[in-house]
Amino acid sequence: MILEDEERMEFIMDHYRHPHNFGTMENPTEEITEYNPVCGDAVKVSILIKDNMVQDIRFVGRGCSISQAAASILTDEVKGKSMEELRNMTEKEHLDRIGIRLGPSREKCAILSFNALRKMLDNYGGE
């Protein structure tokens, strides 16, 4: 991971210190907890889908700055999107949105929330 980009790093730290869409939900359409037992990174993501759109999405979690900031960034991105748009999102786009060069070890932290989203989409059969 290259930290030379201070501005970008500040962006990450901001999401880490003040995560967006942070919290749980009463009646989510889907909910999933993804975790990496090796480093203890964990996110629980809850999603509310209506009219084939993401009405709301929230997460709680713990772990390193990258895993938590990535969840915050991802939930921002996802809110209001249609199911189809969600299905077309790629891992690469997600990593680009984080915007700092991550080594192979830290990439695993970053994609934890993305994997959670993927699995929820797989589980979600439609209305």
Added chain:
Amino acid sequence: MILEDEERMEFIMDHYRHPHNFGTMENPTEEITEYNPVCGDAVKVSILIKDNMVQDIRFVGRGCSISQAAASILTDEVKGKSMEELRNMTEKEHLDRIGIRLGPSREKCAILSFNALRKMLDNYGGE
């Protein structure tokens, strides 16, 4: 194995082409066949001991020039020696008598007959 010493090599080839003490024996005191299944080198050594002295020693064999010449050289050396003298002979002395520098692989060829002699001495309980 270093062949730079041509004179010494000629000495080995001579023993190989015209081995001394070559043949079998009617009523040996001890007789043993040593062989190396890996390369097919083999010697059968027969010894006649009387009055604690090597009265006669003979060998037959097959294999490379070193294994056969070494047997020829060894039997020459041994004939007429006392049991005590035999027991004091070392592997190093045997290799020195051959007199060319052998690599680790060829040393195995050279000591085949020496090992045969050693084993016969172990088997021989005395008169």
Added chain:
Amino acid sequence: MSRWEQIKQDFPIFNSSKNSDLTYLDSAATSQKPKCVIDAVREFYENYNSNVHRGIYGISETATDMYEKSRENVSSFIGSSHANQLVFLRNTTEALNLLSYTMGRNLVSGDEILISIMEHHSNIVPWQFLEEKGIKVNYTDITADGKLDMEDFRRKLSPRTRIVSLTHVSNLLGTINPLVDIGRMVHDNDSIFIVDGAQSTPHMKVNVQDLDCDFFAFSGHKMLGPSGIGVLYGKEDMLESMHPFLGGGEMIRTVTTSGSTWNDVPLKFEAGTPNIEGAIGLSAAVDYLRGIGMENVRNHEKDLIEYTLKMEEEYAIPDMVSYGPKNTDIRGGVYSFNIGEIPPMDMDEKFRENGVMIGSSVHPHDISTSLDAGNVAVRSGHHCAMPLNHRLGVVATSRASYYVYNTREDIEKLFDQLEKIRKVYDLGR
């Protein structure tokens, strides 16, 4: 320049244009290589490269000679009475697996193997493989200050304990275990005594005869040598009575369609073409270490760990915790620490309640990455000792580990940076 600064000059990586000003604090994972080791490998390639044992031509005999002299050299380095007690393998892991596979043949359901909770996965998983045969693996606990709990050990050493396998030095706590005493108990119990020497051999004088262990395993790459070369020492009679592990070239005497016979030890355990340049490189590393003197290596690292504990007190970084004995007489040059709580995955109640449980902690990943930005290389994670992490109530730690090329300045740099990182990450929640 101090002696140790001079020694650092022998390691080309610290003058590499690719890494400006590297502070390498990860020698417990793998060590850097001095020029003499790199040269030994290259010189072999350029002058004598050929296969060992079976060649009858010049360079092959030289290669065989270099390979076997390397065995003798490494053998005497660990105080083995004879070079044929030394088997060249890939690493510590392979050595311990060799033992699990071969010794495992003789164990029956109900037999027990005693290890400890501070073992590296290499000294856990191979024994767990035997559990399907009904063999039980027991784990000696540790004390609060990171030592083997000897009372627990005595309790768990039972008449059914066939094998005791322990690490000489913990790769996470740095604890140097009292193996001479333990070995006596193990043998009094008629158990086989195996020592994982991966973290001791590089850092202190090791003598397998003093330890009186039956087997001793270590890796070249952690002691200035190449990777891909490791060693299993075993008492000759033990090695001789064991079934072979891998079958193939060189380990046999004869092969026929109706069966095969084995070569003498140690070749019986070296099937196939070995890592020839690896053995030669390891031997060069041993020469280099001998040149420094293993007592000096140990004293230097003891000084570094003492200095580390002193810096820890002086800097007094809020929420910083470290692990392992404070008594540096029984502590190697390994310093594992955390900033704040980094609980294991099954302690997740709080996580469920109110979300991000980061409080004032800095995740070890963030510590490593941030230190890396200042060219300080430490490892973060479970250090292949998950059961020990769990025992300590953490999922991971950061670890600085030292070797001959480290100096007190490295430690000052570490703490300077940690202090800054702590501030950046302080969430004040």
Added chain:
Amino acid sequence: MSRWEQIKQDFPIFNSSKNSDLTYLDSAATSQKPKCVIDAVREFYENYNSNVHRGIYGISETATDMYEKSRENVSSFIGSSHANQLVFLRNTTEALNLLSYTMGRNLVSGDEILISIMEHHSNIVPWQFLEEKGIKVNYTDITADGKLDMEDFRRKLSPRTRIVSLTHVSNLLGTINPLVDIGRMVHDNDSIFIVDGAQSTPHMKVNVQDLDCDFFAFSGHKMLGPSGIGVLYGKEDMLESMHPFLGGGEMIRTVTTSGSTWNDVPLKFEAGTPNIEGAIGLSAAVDYLRGIGMENVRNHEKDLIEYTLKMEEEYAIPDMVSYGPKNTDIRGGVYSFNIGEIPPMDMDEKFRENGVMIGSSVHPHDISTSLDAGNVAVRSGHHCAMPLNHRLGVVATSRASYYVYNTREDIEKLFDQLEKIRKVYDLGR
């Protein structure tokens, strides 16, 4: 300078002051290393040396990247569809033992394994280990001209045959086996198909998908790479369903005192610190070979073996015999020969009768040693294929084997010397 003479210049050993004018004809045992491979290893040590996979700092991420890129590079070199089908091990021998240990778990008494009489010990002994479980090892015979006897193969391929493991190219006869046809028969029989590619991968274009083998094993040191690094290719679903082989670091996902779970393939099979520089060196070797072009390598060696057979006829050395197919379309660059009869040990009646049974033969040991005096390096012995020697009615042979740095002059030098040796050793008895 011809292309191949230029290539020879890339290999420092041929300019070494330690070996004047070396004619190296032992590449089937191990190959020489080009400068680019030696440099790749050195540059890793000097710039990026660190442990792979677990580090979160700069050089460790670079090292991991280099290691995994090496895997991809070697994977595409043998036509594997995905790099995760490639396990880095020590050598071919370890790869075949891994299979014997893991696949052996699923076999029961009465099951059969079909190999051939031309196998290297590495592809015999690991399977013989399973005989104690009541598993039968069958050996396909060869024809008079050194090919696999396909009728015998069909006869021995039975409903109980669970595994067929064959060499791609014989290291003694040079025979290139028709594995595409054989593979079809093996799979029609629902058997698992394993290929020992130790002698093919260095010398011809290999495509594991065309072969449709389930597993394919080879060694780096025979293909211009370092020793201590080898490869097992396995179809992904096969590797995934298999039990792990060695347990320890990196091959696990989680370890607890109540059990462990495994990492994804291929890491599941790479316990402990791998031979990192070995993998990187092998990748450099693959780049070098690709630069020459594997078709060109094959054609060059085909030319050399054709020239050898021509020289054999022209020199017509008395009592000289050679082994292997004369059809160079199915013959690699391997030339095994004897001067006179060199019978195996159990043909010793004549020995008993009238002593030295040397007649007009020159023992292979003497051939090697005498050739070495003229700086020609050939191997003499059983070439780790005792059952094949026995089948050929000999205890040993001498073997010249070729690679990219050999030229026709080397062969002329070989025969010139053999002619002289024949004269020196002629006993006329």
